[in-house]
Amino acid sequence: MSEAVNLDVLDxxxxxxxxGFPLLVERFVADGQERVDKILLALEEQNPQLLYTEAHGLKGSxxxxxxxxxxDLCGQLEAMGHANDLTAAETIVAALKTEFSAAxxxxxDH
Amino acid sequence: MNSVKTTEAIISKSKIKILVAEDSAVDRMILECMLKKDGYNVILAEDGVEAVEKFEQENPDLVFLDVLMPNLNGMEAAKKIRALSGDLFTPIVFLTSLADTESLVTCLESGGDDFLPKPYNAIIIEAKIKAFYRMREMNQTMVRQRDQIELNNKHLMQEQEVAKQVFDKITHAGTLDLPIIKYYMSALAVFNGDVLLADLSPTGSLLMLLGDFTGHGLPAAIGSMPLASIFHGMARKGFSIGDIIREINGKLYHTLPVGLFCCATAVDLSFHKKRALIWSGGLPEGGIYRAASQRFDMLKSGNLPLGVLSNREFNHTPTRYEMHEGDELFLWSDGIIEARKPEGEMFGEERLNALLNAQSPVADVFGNILKQVQEHIGDSDGDDDVSMVSLAMPDDSIAQKILLNAPKSRGSLADWAMTLRLNTSSLKTFDPLPLLLNVISEVPHLRQSSSVLYTVLSELFNNAVEHGVLNLSSQLKSSPEGFVEYYRLRKEGLAELVEGWVTIDFEHQLEACADGGVLTIRFTDSGSGFVKENDIERTADGNLHPNYYGRGLQLIESICEKLTINVPGNKVEAIFRWSTDD
Incomplete structure (x- = not known):
């Protein structure tokens, strides 16, 4: 599981x-969850603009x-949103959900 | 890596204010911590609108903007911040993980100066801040200096404006608007030391002076102040052009620094004598256009410019030129000859001579020259000062009208009389001659005779004191020993004088027909006279013959028109007649 997050960066x-570190963790989890939810919504609504924005935001953090x-997963979704093509988005979003939880x-735990 | 920080660096960093606008809390917290750890003063905003507000309130030195933010995105915020920042350079760095080239270009086009990619790297951030802060400081210095220059320039322009108004008043005062004068001075000319003056003299002449000071700008123009005030002051009092030139030369010689002088031509145009007296020093010769022949007579310019020689070496004698009705005098500064095309070619003497020798009607010459010179210069700024003037000899009716405005000798002594009586104590100590000469030199033209009049006055005064008040005999002076004895007696006599006086009367009248006047000088003393009744050699009208006593009175008679000694000799009257007829 250590591959999900670079522990050196965390250190x-x-x-x-x-x-402030516990607060940072708290904000990452809360804000991240919010963005993941919005990404799910974007997929449901087939809204590429929303997908683009939220994936971009989560990618930065x-x-x-x-x-x-x-x-990297966020980056792929961001590109799909930017290109207005969500055909392959569903698989990535599913992977993103898992990866976010892992991260x-x-x-x-750190 | 920044473990070795000087205190100074810490202080200066805490003065650097950085605005971070980022909607993602995690990214915001990380950047805030990085910047604070490095000692910067950090201000936070969570979206574009707040970023613009905080920018207005805090005026930060540097702005970090996330590109994608709710409400107002980073690019829009950047545009607003740019506008608010005005002249002041505020670096804007976009925080982005955007990867495509198109987005990055859009960021820069919206007013960003750089990017900071995520994940953030503290070393890169520190380096960028330093680089941008240096740019900002440089820009601030530049803006400050530019504002200072702008302010100085504005100040200078205001000063020049005022100075120009004063110069214009001084140098253009007088009678340049007469119908017989045409003149042109380029806008630069006045400020580059060209000066053109004209005034009417109570003697019925028009006096004019065209001058060109060496150098350019204010230093060159400054000399025109004393020049103009002397010219106008003396012209209106009726002084001759020679006297005026001499006075100006002396003044400039004493006041101007070496190397600064004034090339000038001065003219006295007498309407009824139909002549011009012209003194010329250093300016292009100029010439007289003859109406009859439509030919051009060049003037002679034989003198050095004004302000070069001391008055002792200076020749102020003008040259006389006949001027017939319709003849026109042309003068110009070397700016005409040196006027340059944009490519640099000068107008030159050849072109000018061709125009002057074209035998066109007098009335067209001035306009033709000016037009050709201006066409030659074209759009170039003209690196010299173009000044030209012409002065036409009018017919009698125009001359009459012009002279109506001539001053009536108000400013100078004309018809006057005065009496100075020196009583005992004054006789002992006071020499009245400087005072008397001073009064006399207030009469224009009479000043030229002041050395002659000095001889007359000193002889008459000594006569009154020595032979009159002190009753000394001139016989004593026939031997050298007698001379010594004579002066001893004079000194003693004055010292012991109990009562005595000398009255000096002056009467002066102008004589319009002769362009001159008559000065009557009368000395009366308290003595009993120096002639005995039976010793009298009388003139035909019953007065004493001036031969009577010594050389002095004879000399006076040769100078004056008439010398009268009243019996018994305590009253002597001399009549001195002068004229400006040239």
Missing amino acids: ELKELLDD SRNIGAGPLA CQVII
Whole structure:
């Protein structure tokens, strides 16, 4: 499971934020869940613009927190949203859901 | 990596204010912590609208903007911030994980200066902040200096405006608007030391001076102030053009720094004598266009410019030229000859001479020259000052009208009389000659005779004191020993004088027909006279013959028109007649 999040990045962030780290974790989980929900909604509504925005947002946070695989999945969805083509989105979204949970678990456990 | 920080660096960093606008809490927190850890002053905003508000309130030095934000996205916010920032350069760095080229270009086009990719890298962030802050400081310095320059320039323009108004008033005062004068001075000319003056003299002449000071700009123009005030002051009092030129030369010689002088031509145009007296020094010669022949007579310019020689070496004698009705005098500064085309070719003497020798009607010459010069210069700024003036000899009826405006010698002594009585104590100590000469030199033209009049006055005054008040005999002066004795007695006599006086009367009248006047000088003393009744050699009208006593009075008679010694000799009257007829 350690592949879901780069632990070195997490260590650096822990050092950087110090007392703020638990809050950072909390915000990542909460904001991330919100974005994942919106991505699901976008898929349901077939709304590429919404998919693009939310996937982009989650991609940035994921990169910053060291969740590389999650960020890559977000990137794929972002591109689909940008290209107005959601045909292959469903599989990726499913993978994203799993990857997000995995990443959250690593971060919380850390 | 920044473990070795100087205190100074920390202080300056805390002064750097950075706005971070980011809707994602995680990213915002991470960037905030990175910046704070480096010591920067961080302001946060959660969307574009808040970013613009915070920017207005806090005026940060640097802005980090997330591209995709609710309410107002980063690009729109960047445009607003740019507009608010105005002249001041505020670096805007987009925070983005956008990867496609198109989006990155759009970011820059909306006013961004750079990107910061996610994940954030503290080292890159620090480097970018430093680079951008340097740019901002440079820009601030530049803006400050530009504003200062703008302010200075505005100030300078205002000063020049005022100075120009003063110059224009001084240098264009007088009578340049007469129908017989045509003149042109380029806009630059006045400020580059060209000066054109004209005034009517109470003697019935029109005086004019065209001058061109060396150099350019204000330093060159400054000399025209004393020049103009002397010219107008003396012209309106009726001084001759020679006297005026001499006075100006002396003034400029003493006040201008070496190397600054004034090329000038001065003219006295007498309407009823039908002649011009022209003094010329340093300017292009100019010439007189003859109405009859439609030919052009060049003037002679034999003198050095004004302000070069001391008055002792200076020749102020003008040259006389006949001027017939319709003849027209043309003067110009070397700006005409040196007027340049945009490519740099000068107008040149050849072109000018061709125009002057074209034998076109007098009335067209001025306009033709000016037109050709202006066509030659074209759109180039003209690197010299173009000044040209012409002065036409009018017919008698126009001359009459012009002279109605001539000053009536108000400003100078014309018809006047005065009496100065020196009583005992004054006789002992006071020399009245400087005072008397001063009064006399207030009469224009009479000033030229002041050395002659000095001889007359000093002889008459000594006569009154020595032979009159002190009753000394001139016989004493026949031997050298006698001379010494004479002056001893004079000194003693004055020292011991108990009561005595000398009265000096002056009467002066102008004589319009002769262009001159008559000065009557009368010395009366308290003495009993120096002639005995039986010793009298009388003139035909019963007065004493001036031969009577010594060389002095004879000399006076040769100078004056008439010398009268009243019996018994305590009253002597000399009549001095002068004329400006040239």
